[in-house]
Amino acid sequence: MTPSGPAGPGEHVTGGLVAVHAHPDDETLSTGALLAAFADAGRPVTVVTATRGERGEVIGHRLAHLQGDGPALAAHRETELAAALTALGVADHAFVDRLAPASSGRYEDSGMVWTGSARAGLGAEVPAGAFVGVPVDEAAERLARLLRRRRPDVVATYDPEGGYGHPDHVRAHQVTMRALELTTGPAWSPVVLWRRAGRTETAAAAAALEAHGPWPEGLTLTDPAGETAALVVTDEAVQLAVDVRPLRDQVVGALRAHATQVQAVTPIDGDVRLLGAFALSNRLLQPLLPHEGYEVVAGDPGAVEWPAPVHRRRTGSDGGPSTRR
Numbered sequence: 458m459t460p461s462g463p464a465g466p467g468e469h470v471t472g473g474l475v476a477v478h479a480h481p482d483d484e485t486l487s488t489g490a491l492l493a494a495f496a497d498a499g500r501p502v503t504v505v506t507a508t509r510g511e512r513g514e515v516i517g518h519r520l521a522h523l524q525g526d527g528p529a530l531a532a533h534r535e536t537e538l539a540a541a542l543t544a545l546g547v548a549d550h551a552f553v554d555r556l557a558p559a560s561s562g563r564y565e566d567s568g569m570v571w572t573g574s575a576r577a578g579l580g581a582e583v584p585a586g587a588f589v590g591v592p593v594d595e596a597a598e599r600l601a602r603l604l605r606r607r608r609p610d611v612v613a614t615y616d617p618e619g620g621y622g623h624p625d626h627v628r629a630h631q632v633t634m635r636a637l638e639l640t641t642g643p644a645w646s647p648v649v650l651w652r653r654a655g656r657t658e659t660a661a662a663a664a665a666l667e668a669h670g671p672w673p674e675g676l677t678l679t680d681p682a683g684e685t686a687a688l689v690v691t692d693e694a695v696q697l698a699v700d701v702r703p704l705r706d707q708v709v710g711a712l713r714a715h716a717t718q719v720q721a722v723t724p725i726d727g728d729v730r731l732l733g734a735f736a737l738s739n740r741l742l743q744p745l746l747p748h749e750g751y752e753v754v755a756g757d758p759g760a761v762e763w764p765a766p767v768h769r770r771r772t773g774s775d776g777g778p779s780t781r782r
């Protein structure tokens with residue numbers, strides 16, 4: 458792998474990690490530990506975000522006036538994103554619509570509706586400027602230019618269902634995979650990761666939440682036996698896992714930076730099943746899992762020098778599981 462130092466804005470660096478996300482907060486919620494692990498190891502890290510989350514709900518009274526005011530909410534969430542990236546140690550960030558050739562308009566949050574306790578879908582109306590209305594190839598070509606220049610060792614994004622079905626997450630997945638199709642070949646073929654979570658750890662952490670109450674009024678507990686998000690898969694399907702424990706402070710700091718989107722961020726000590734809890738605007742309490750899991754969908758993970766908290770989980774040819782750094 459190409460040796461390279463820490464990434465700074467505008468520096469020409471290669472290697473390391475590029476993570477592609479839909480909205481501010483997703484980089485932390487979905488890949489926060491992976492980002493912090495690479496950043497801690499002094500490896501180049503770039504976060505790419507498709508939209509500014511301007512159609513989301515706003516938590517708290519103080520900034521409630523921002524809800525429904527797209528441009529103002531976008532501007533505020535850019536500052537929250539910047540603070541979260543600082544907490545994670547990430548110095549390099551780009552919005553897809555600002556990648557060359559820069560879009561004349563912005564790629565905007567498409568909005569979503571809950572279709573279940575852990576599933577979302579597109580609302581009845583697709584707003585003008587919505588990211589889901591942008592042709593996949595248009596956004597993919599912008600991202601492809603960044604990938605050709607950055608040549609990361611690892612590219613991380615969501616699974617085909619966007620983790621839980623948010624239309625912008627699904628589109629971010631499609632744009633990332635298309636950009637990889639346009640750029641990878643014999644000269645460069647990164648390890649491609651989709652965020653996943655193992656069923657056993659997810660259920661155990663959800664069950665453990667109840668023991669750590671009482672929780673602030675208005676928050677509800679996840680039903681451990683209830684519907685799970687699309688990213689939750691069989692334990693064996695999680696092929697790579699980041700140990701979140703040594704990175705918890707960074708992740709908690711980044712979660713707190715997203716105050717209009719994440720509430721009740723609470724570190725929990727002394728329970729192997731979870732490291733903390735938080736809730737989004739749906740007021741459903743979620744555990745901070747001890748591991749951040751990934752499915753390896755392309756590339757050779759054996760060719761990457763992984764930061765210490767990242768562990769590969771392999772199923773050996775003898776059928777027995779083995780663990781290797």
Ligand SMILES: [Zn+2]
Nearest residue numbers: 479480483623
């Ligand atoms: Zn999102």
